[in-house]
Amino acid sequence: MISFKKLEFGAVTAIFLLLIFPLLFRSVTDNVFEMQHSYGYKFHQYHQVFDYYIHYLLPSLAHITLVYAAFLFTNMVIVPIFLEQQRWLPGLLLLAATVLILFTGIMVAYSYSYGYLFGVYSSIRGAHMYFAKSAFSTTMFYTIIYVVYYAGKHLYFQYVRGRRLLMNEPFIAVAAWIALLVFAIGIHSRILFILVACGGPYYAAVGYVWYTKIFPRYEKIHLRKWILARDIFLTSFIGGFTIFLLALAIRQGRPEETLALMFGLFTVQLLVLLPVTWWLYMARENRTATMLNLQKALGRSAADLDFLRSQINPHFLFNALNTLYGTALQENALNTSEGIQKLGDMMRFMLDENHQEKIALRKEVAYLHNYIALQRLRTQASPDIQIDVNINEDHCEHAIAPMLLIPFVENAFKHGISLRNRSKIAISLSCDKERIYFDVYNTTHARPDNDIERGPGIGLNNVRDRLSLLYPQRHELNIRQTATEYFVHLTIHVF
Numbered sequence: 001m002i003s004f005k006k007l008e009f010g011a012v013t014a015i016f017l018l019l020i021f022p023l024l025f026r027s028v029t030d031n032v033f034e035m036q037h038s039y040g041y042k043f044h045q046y047h048q049v050f051d052y053y054i055h056y057l058l059p060s061l062a063h064i065t066l067v068y069a070a071f072l073f074t075n076m077v078i079v080p081i082f083l084e085q086q087r088w089l090p091g092l093l094l095l096a097a098t099v100l101i102l103f104t105g106i107m108v109a110y111s112y113s114y115g116y117l118f119g120v121y122s123s124i125r126g127a128h129m130y131f132a133k134s135a136f137s138t139t140m141f142y143t144i145i146y147v148v149y150y151a152g153k154h155l156y157f158q159y160v161r162g163r164r165l166l167m168n169e170p171f172i173a174v175a176a177w178i179a180l181l182v183f184a185i186g187i188h189s190r191i192l193f194i195l196v197a198c199g200g201p202y203y204a205a206v207g208y209v210w211y212t213k214i215f216p217r218y219e220k221i222h223l224r225k226w227i228l229a230r231d232i233f234l235t236s237f238i239g240g241f242t243i244f245l246l247a248l249a250i251r252q253g254r255p256e257e258t259l260a261l262m263f264g265l266f267t268v269q270l271l272v273l274l275p276v277t278w279w280l281y282m283a284r285e286n287r288t289a290t291m292l293n294l295q296k297a298l299g300r301s302a303a304d305l306d307f308l309r310s311q312i313n314p315h316f317l318f319n320a321l322n323t324l325y326g327t328a329l330q331e332n333a334l335n336t337s338e339g340i341q342k343l344g345d346m347m348r349f350m351l352d353e354n355h356q357e358k359i360a361l362r363k364e365v366a367y368l369h370n371y372i373a374l375q376r377l378r379t380q381a382s383p384d385i386q387i388d389v390n391i392n393e394d395h396c397e398h399a400i401a402p403m404l405l406i407p408f409v410e411n412a413f414k415h416g417i418s419l420r421n422r423s424k425i426a427i428s429l430s431c432d433k434e435r436i437y438f439d440v441y442n443t444t445h446a447r448p449d450n451d452i453e454r455g456p457g458i459g460l461n462n463v464r465d466r467l468s469l470l471y472p473q474r475h476e477l478n479i480r481q482t483a484t485e486y487f488v489h490l491t492i493h494v495f
Helices: 002-029 032-045 052-083 088-113 115-119 124-160 169-186 190-220 225-250 255-330 333-352 361-379 406-416 458-470
Strands: 385-391 423-431 435-443 475-481 485-493
Touching: 002 052, 032 052, 032 115, 052 088, 052 124, 088 115, 088 124, 115 124, 190 225, 190 255, 225 255, 333 361, 361 385, 361 406, 361 423, 406 423, 406 435, 406 458, 406 485, 458 475
Parallel strands: 385 423
Antiparallel strands: 423 435, 435 485, 475 485
16 A cells, blocks of 8 residues: 555656646746737736736646645545544544635636636626636536545455556556656647657557567576667667658658658657666566565475474474373373373374464364373372463464464473472463463473473474464564563464
8 A cells, every 4th residue: 555655646746747847848948928929818808917927827836736735635644544544523624624725726826817807897706706616616626536536546456456457567658658648738749749649559569579578588598788789679670660651651742751750759769668668677577586585485484384393293292201101100000091092182183283374272272281181190199289270262263373382381391390399380371352362380490400301492492483484573472581480471463
């Protein structure tokens, strides 16, 4: 949307300049006395004094500038910031003030442009009423034009954008051609208008050959520049010679004018068409290269994600088997069989769900319950170990990447359990319509330097990387640690 706003601003500003420049151009290049006669004959007819600058140039400049400023303020400020955000009162007040200023400015401009009407109406009030009615009609016309434009823009974003039906190179070329026609009409240049009007199909054909054939061939096989220049010249010569023959057949007996026309066509072709076509071609190539780089980066991210997942599974299996081994030594076969059943459910989850991009959050929660149940088997003989679980599955109909939560719980049991000191682990999970909230708290205990359980653990490092890959700018991970406590708070924005 931001890029479209920039395009809007550029297009409107270009139209504004194309309308302003001819006015200034004529005031500098044309004879002022001749223009006094051309534009002031009605003033002279009704015995009014006419001044080209006061009664034509300045009112025209003011009219165009007011319309330009009103469009920008309405389209860039009032509509997006107020009306589209349903801030109706300030939006409507600003809109009414803008329309009122536009109406007043146009009415004042008309009082100068049509000042001869003071000699037509019997009273000054009658002339002012005409200016007011004309300004009102013009303001309403501009308002309707903007409403139609806004409706068209809305339909474009809703039904067209993303289908590549507009905003491509042919559209830009047609827009540039129309702009040149408007410019030629504005400065009343018959020669430029003929060049642009007649040269449009010719330039389109030559530019198409350059864009689709000549430039790609030069880029792909790394030809020398003189070969590129040769191909450009041959293309131009063949197309120009064909146009020359057609022009001679149409304008028989006037070869001098035909040659002058062809010279103008070639000049515009070399000075305007060639650099513009090259710029459009390079812009397309840059976009293609950017897309390829993004696809490669996405492929690397997917490969890294698969690698991280492959690291998580063996690590957890190692911990789970150690837990079952300790349980088998301490408890009877009934608890061991229960532990094996829990482990079987977890292994089934890892085989069926872990390879998917997203799973239902309830499946991840079931995996957590099984893991915690296994850990309770290992620690149930110690009364100094407290394990609190508060999982509220209300509003938890979300999908989540698998194996995101378990590393935090695994880390808590890894560093928070001591058979010699009082230990506590607290796990909580809740959801709302857009987020998942997950908290893990555990006590920490000093371990010998040769203890294999020292260190942050591969699972916790991996989950940090996975969160960055899967939920960039959409997760918050806060970890606080003291000498005796470790707290993790994770929020995932699922929408």
